[in-house]
Amino acid sequence: MVDDDDFSLFSQEVEGIKKLETNAMYLGKKGSTVDYSVRKEAATHAPVKDTNHLTADYVERVAALDILQYKKDGVQDGVFKRLRQGKYGIESRLDLHRRTVEQARQQVYQFVQDCMNNDIRVAIIVHGRGDRTPDSEATLKSYLNKWLRDLDDVLAFHSAQKYHGGGGAVYVLFKKSEKARLENWEKHQKR
Template structure:
């Protein structure tokens, strides 16, 4: 609580203060004519639209149902490592939930998620895709596409439908390749070239 003297001191100190009448908005002046550089950039943007760096495709996808199990591994993955993945024995370091996404949005999210996993050194992750049980045709759209997309990504080493406690056939465990930083760290740790 302020005293009467404090208030009077404040008012005395502020007696010469005047309100700023100018607007506090920045004045942006748009150029009236387009520069040659602007016209060139505009022309280039129209002629060469941005190329999608995402390699995942939505063509030739085999339809899967709610109960189908996803199971795949690259050659060279040890059986014991794949068995541990299959039984959910690795700690889940990240998760991506695709529920209620369109196929196109899911395509972009999966591509970015796996790239982020490599960047941050995450090796064992889970993707929740749902079972598609409410679809009238019985096809699990996202699950079907995910089964095609994951092998298309070189950073994915293996995947398997999750244990019931993690979503069962509505989710998939994914093993991600080590990033260059993690590989270098292992080389330094174990003294290999």
């Protein structure tokens, strides 16, 4: 049963409160109004499709000390030898230390796109050896071995020389961009 004292206390506390209109809604703090047009615009447009075709599915594992090497058909042996020996100037670098597989997947794909857009022919990707992990599995090294083979713009790659990171890094040789190919063709036509 409700005490008269409790009822009078409650009446005093709620005195002056007005009933909300039926269609009014309380949204919390008053402040700047929210611009819902931006949200509506984002919701009505289709999300951008991820063009990155590199997968994070299972890959064949390589050991921490394994040497990575790959050469597409058509790459001259002398060119591959110079790449393997680290005799080409490195024009760009990507460091994947402390990255998850998904972060590395995105960064490798974007890095290759950026290299092609900027006419870079030789780059180095530092992935680490993977010998400090509890199971000594070179996870990023294994994925990078697969991803670089799957990218059309990559002509060849090889584990780096000791002074560039050894088995924890890889030299990458890219295709010439259309612009560089045209410049090279024009240069040789003038002879």
